[in-house]
Amino acid sequence: xxxxxxxxxxxxxxxxxxxxxxxxxxxxxxxxxxxxxxxxxxxxxxxxxxxxxxxxxxxxxxxxxxxxxxxxxxxxxxxxxxxxxxxxxxxxxxxxxxxxxxxxxxxxxxxxxxxxxxxxxxxxxxxxxxxxxxxxxxxxxxxxxxxxxxxxxxxxxxxxxxxxxxxxxxxxxxxxxxxxxxxxxxxxxxxxxxxxxxxxxxxxxxxxxxxxxxxxxxxxxxxxxxxxxxxxxxxxxxxxxxxxxxxxxxxxxx
Numbered sequence: 001x002x003x004x005x006x007x008x009x010x011x012x013x014x015x016x017x018x019x020x021x022x023x024x025x026x027x028x029x030x031x032x033x034x035x036x037x038x039x040x041x042x043x044x045x046x047x048x049x050x051x052x053x054x055x056x057x058x059x060x061x062x063x064x065x066x067x068x069x070x071x072x073x074x075x076x077x078x079x080x081x082x083x084x085x086x087x088x089x090x091x092x093x094x095x096x097x098x099x100x101x102x103x104x105x106x107x108x109x110x111x112x113x114x115x116x117x118x119x120x121x122x123x124x125x126x127x128x129x130x131x132x133x134x135x136x137x138x139x140x141x142x143x144x145x146x147x148x149x150x151x152x153x154x155x156x157x158x159x160x161x162x163x164x165x166x167x168x169x170x171x172x173x174x175x176x177x178x179x180x181x182x183x184x185x186x187x188x189x190x191x192x193x194x195x196x197x198x199x200x201x202x203x204x205x206x207x208x209x210x211x212x213x214x215x216x217x218x219x220x221x222x223x224x225x226x227x228x229x230x231x232x233x234x235x236x237x238x239x240x241x242x243x244x245x246x247x248x249x250x251x252x253x254x
Contacts, residue, residue: 036139038214086113
């Protein structure tokens with residue numbers, strides 16, 4: 001009997017206008033994650049909620065992608081953390097490489113699976129979050145956050161070796177100051193090629209717009225003022241990034 005490769009997913013959106021900046025995408029949500037970010041509104045997907053997550057064959061997913069291929073530029077795989085299923089992703093991307101461009105949204109802490117995917121030459125776009133400071137936003141112990149941050153830096157160094165577009169997303173909450181952002185940009189700006197990098201500042205949202213993992217954390221930190229986003233854009237631009245955008249509550253509501 002032929003083995004049928006399946007992905008553990010929560011579903012897909014055949015046409016998305018917001019998941020890859022400036023492009024349309026077929027967006028696929030995979031289940032499972034190694035982080036527990038307090039602001040995450042996909043936490044049920046990350047927790048592999050059996051009421052949401054199901055195994056679906058790659059063949060069935062491909063049928064849906066084929067049906068949308070004239071409307072989308074990218075297949076964008078997000079989660080959760082898609083690299084937890086890297087073997088299945090490689091098979092999926094092999095099947096889609098002549099149909100659409102392939103994109104993945106990853107937290108960049110799974111270096112080994114990321115390298116295998118990049119070495120396959122099947123990825124055209126990587127979206128990643130600069131969740132800073134990690135010990136506050138990763139939702140894990142202090143020591144684990146420090147270890148994962150080093151893996152993030154190692155993965156970012158790796159990505160620069162490949163001819164792919166990077167979409168660096170910065171989750172903005174009320175407590176994210178200029179000094180915090182500057183500290184971490186000093187760590188990473190040399191690892192990014194400004195010509196291949198788009199930066200998007202995301203205004204973190206809470207109830208009732210989304211259902212965050214840690215509702216109390218979000219009551220305190222979510223819905224930062226848009227003026228803060230504007231100020232942080234200037235900080236990012238000072239590092240030589242020219243393509244810097246804001247995704248605020250108005251963008252989410254469109």
